[in-house]
Structure formats: C-alpha cells, structure tokens
Amino acid sequence: MAQKIEMPKLSDTMEEGVIAKWNVKEGDSVSSGDVIAEVETDKATMEVEVFDDGTILKILAKEGEAIPLGGVMAIVGEKGEDISELLDEAGSENEDSKSDSKSESASEGKSESKSDDKKEKKKEESDSDSFDPILGDMNGSNGKSKTEKDKKPDAKSDDGRIKVSPLARKMAEEKGIELGNVKGTGPDGRIIKKDIEGYKPAEKSAKSAPVATFDSEESEDVKISQMRKAIARRLSESKFTNPHFYETIDINMEHAMSARSKLNEVSDVKISFNDIVVKACAVALRRHPAVNSSWMDDVIRKHGDVNVAVAVAIDEGLMTPVIRHADKKNLRQIGTETRELAGLARDRKLQPEQMEGSTFTISNLGMFGIEEFTAIINPPNACILAVGAIRNVPIVRDGEVVPGHMMKVTLSSDHRIVDGAKAAEFLTTLRQLLENPLSMLL
16 A cells, blocks of 8 residues: 655754655665655754655655655555555645745735835825815915925026126136036026135036946855754744843963873874863853753753753854763863764764753854854753954963963853853853863862
8 A cells, every 4th residue: 555755853843854865766666664865954964764665656855845844755655556646635735834834924925015005105195296276285385396396496597598697607717617517596596606606626526527337246045954944043042032141251271271282192082172171161060050051931950961062163054063971071082072073063964862962052263263252042051152262462470461372251141040140150160170171180
C-alpha cells in the first residue's frame, strides 16, 4: 500500500525544511532505513530516511523548495500502484500548509492597503478645490487659490519684455548683468536699482555648475536561508521580549597571556584565549548560579550543569555548539572539543543535540579586532558575554605608566532573572580568574 513521506521535525525549533538534495529519483527501489534526501533546517543539513520498503512512485518537492512540517515530500509504494487519491490529498495538504503560512502576511498587507487608501483619500480632500460661490475659499481669497494669491508677478510683461526701470537697465549694462537672471522686487515684479545692486553673479555659476552622473549598479536579492530565518526570529524575540541590560569591565590579561604561553609549550593541543575565557566563565557560573539560570514563565530554573555555548560564525550566520560540563573539564579538553565542534559547524554537520541545552553563551569578536560590543541574549539563557580584542595600552602599575594588555568584556543580562548587582559580582569573579589564571585550578 502506498505511503506518503512527510517532512519530519528534525530540530526543536524547525517550522519548515528545504530540500537540499534528493538521493533517489522516481522509479528507484528503496528499503526501510535508506537515506532518500538531505534537508536544510534552521540549524543544520539533516538526512531523511524512508520507513517503508517499495518504489519511489512520485517526488512532490523539487530541490531548493521549502516544505512545511507535515508537508508531503514524496510517495512510496508498489510499482504500478494507483496513487491518484494520495496525490489529491497531498496537494490539498501542501496547499493548506502554504495558505496558513501566508495568512499572517496577507492580513498585514490588507491592513497596510486600508491605511494607504485612507492616506490617499485624505490627500485628495486636501488637494481638492474648496471654493464656495458665496463665501469664496477657506483662505478668504474670493475664489482665488492661495497659490495664485501668494504668487509674485513675473518681471516679464504680457508682450515678453522685461519690466525694468531705466536706471536699473543702465546699471545692468555697465556691470554686464543679464536682466533675465535678476529677480525683480518692484511693483508687478519690476527690476529696480536695489535688485541690480544686490545681484550676486555667484548664484548664476552655482546654477550652471555641472552635475556628476554615475551608472547605476544592479541590485541583488538573496534568498533567505532556513538558518537566517531562525536567527532573525529567535533574536527578535529575545531582544524585544527579554529586558536586556549591559555591564562592561576591563580585564588585565598579562598573566593569562603568560600562562597560555607556558601551557602551549607542554600541551599537544594549542590553547587559545577563547578556551581560557570559556573555562573562567564556567568556574564563575558555578559560583554564581543566578547567572546560570533560565526564565521558565512560572519559575526561574537554576541549572545544575554548566553548559557553555560558543558562537561560531559561518556564511549563513551564527551557530552555537555547546561545551557540556565546562566547569569540570580542563583547558586541553575544552580546546579539543571547541575545535571539533567549530569544524562541524562550518561544515554544517552539527547535530541538533550538539547545539541544545546551553546555560550560558560566549561571543568572541576579538580575532576581528573589535574592542567592545554588546550581544543579544541566546534564549533561554539568562546572559551572554561579548569578548573584545586584547589591546596594547598604557596602564599604571606601582605609580608608573607601563605597557599593558587589556581586554574588555560586556555581559548582556535578562533583568527578569539577573539584577545589576548579581551581574557585577559575576564579572568581578571573572576578572579575578582571568587576572590570576592559577585560581581556576582551586
């Protein structure tokens, strides 16, 4: 009996999937467990398996096409089987899914259309002639529009001659001024002496100055990926739902730099500054459980585990692989795991479970030379730490100005969960750990 192959839910936040690649074609025989397609979700490209043995009788979605959850991708059954009824059902289901997704935008468009109609109607009313045969117009001009009333008379007479006083004409000839470029201020726009005296030739040159022209460059519309849609939705919800506040501190990284150099001399895994920051945050989170929390509507959940997400930049946006139990792992383990997960993220091979369950997030732009920035909280986390570059700056030590290495970090916090004092205490602990790296071993 023929069966529909529907778009499965491949991640917790997935609403639709894009067919990235079909591994089969119509007429191919398949067995249960065969991977028939690759689907791009909001988090990664996932494989779709078939659960029934049979033949691919019909493929209903093209590569690159977005299919909503539950939408029919293909039909599998016995070769030669009549699937007309299933095709009708599939077409109806897919159409309903698309209609649901468009209903909200159509409603918004209708609202905007009504608003535009009202504005146009109001404009027409304001632009229409308000002349009354008894009272005249609303401005009291007895039928003449305000434009006609306020319009200054032209310096030219009805026969095309310029109206100018004899003295003004003589002065213009002596100064080489073209009367056609002079605006008259006398009766009926007549050019008089003071108009010639006040004429500025620069006005003419400014009007005749050449205007640079350039060829227009062609614009490009880029299709929005599933990941970018998810990023836009989640961060918009976070920014406009969670009451953000920000606190910034400057950290002396001299001892951290020295410790990193010594560790890399003996470690077979290169330790980065980001690995040290991850470890320091994990230790600080264990000491400040309020920061390691989530808003759950009716309760605030203080997490028992410390799972630190690290933002990784890829072409489509950001992915946040999670270092689980980061407070219990050493720098070598954190460094190894971070590099492995970052590589999977850039190859779009991260699995959903590798990006779920974070309790805190770190976003580091120091490698791009960014000294300071603020980041949007990654829900359901209470906070996110924005890490800037290590700067070579003069500092005061023992009353003397000496070279120093400072790094600014900014903590974005959800004020529903974390108060200003709690955030400040966390940052103070973080600074103590980074300025005294050996204390992380205690």
